Amino acid sequence: MNFWLDRSNVTWAERWDGLTAAVADLSGVVLAGPGARRVVEEVAELLVAGASRHRAHRAALSELVDRVLDLHAVACGSDPPSPTALADWLLHVQTGFAEPPEVRLAPYAAALGAQGLARYRDEAVARFSELPVIGFGRTGRYDRERWALLRVMEELAEHVGDVDLQVLVLARDLSSGWHYLQVATVLRDAGRVEEALEWVGRGLRATGGRGAASRLVDLAVDECLRLGWRERALGWRRRAFLAWPSPETYERLRALAAGIGGWPAVREDVLAQVRAAGDPDVVADLLARVAAREG
Structure with missing residues (x-):
């Protein structure tokens, strides 16, 4: 050759x-x-x-x-071949070269068997877990090893249909709020709502209300409403407004509270908290804009 x-x-x-x-x-x-x-x-x-x-x-x-x-x-x-030897070779050919191929595991399912697949998974997860997490706001360094292991893990997660592997892959890059949203979406789609909401909270703390923050809150609110958790849905909107008071977060809070009832009391409470916590000039401007929207 x-x-x-x-x-x-x-x-x-x-x-x-x-x-x-x-x-x-x-x-x-x-x-x-x-x-x-x-x-x-x-x-x-x-x-x-x-x-x-x-x-x-x-x-x-x-x-x-x-x-x-x-x-x-x-x-x-x-x-x-022996299942473990095959697992080792497949990982070698995907990670040991400068231009590694993308290997599909499905054609090897019978030859790997449970033993080979377990070996493949254990080795891939161990190596991938050693990669540093790319923190919020940082620029990730995607070198050859990281790209190769990322492809290995993505194919493995799809092959076995394992949500935990998907989360492990996605959670290695948390450089933006959209990455938190991806994790929360995968968990929500898998029916693991409480874990999804936990990731929403983590994403909101990381973003500080910027970027994907509104989409994160939307996901939490939509899931809570779907499950009939109206007070929890309202809590997400309330916390979003108090953390980042703006006409936009106010309107979203008002729309939800008016729909489920009790808006006047909610309005009085959150505006009182904004007045107590904020800069007087900023609060005055916000309240003026809110008043204009309310007519």
Whole structure:
């Protein structure tokens, strides 16, 4: 395979013909029966390494790698490796090269079995968990290792349908309020409402009312109303207004309180708290704008 990858004395078109012919021959060997798995693994690694050396042809070589990985999955069916060895090799080929491929786990499900999948998951989670969390307002450093492990974890989470893995992946980047919203949305969609609301609270504390804050509050309010928790929904709107008093947060509080009843008492209470806690000029301006909206 390296013979065709690195033949600088011939055109790329000729080298490509040689590479595709070699993969076609490999396909015939795999389909003929057991015994080709290790050869396929060696070819896959040579092509993955070659993609980093020949970046101008990276897309074409990546497609060829995908074909070889499909052959590898077939070879694992007729020549099964040990489940743990297969798990280790799949992680190696995805994280040990400068231009790693994206491996789909579904074709390997039978060969991995419960033991191999557990090994794959344990190793991937352990390595991913060592990556630093990107805190709010920070710019994340997505180096080769982080990107590779992120792809591994995303595919693993989708393959096993594990919400905890999804949350683990998303929670490694909390650089904006939208990332908190993603976590809360995943938990809400999984029916884990209390955990979703906890992430809403964390996101609001991080954002300080900016960016995705209004969407976070909307998610909390909508879920509370859906479950019939009207007072909890009102509490989210009340806290949002008191934390970030503005005509917008006021209008949202008024709309909800008027809909479920008790708006006059709520209005009197929150405006009294704003007067007591705020700068007099700011409060006067806010109340004037509120009064204008109320006619």
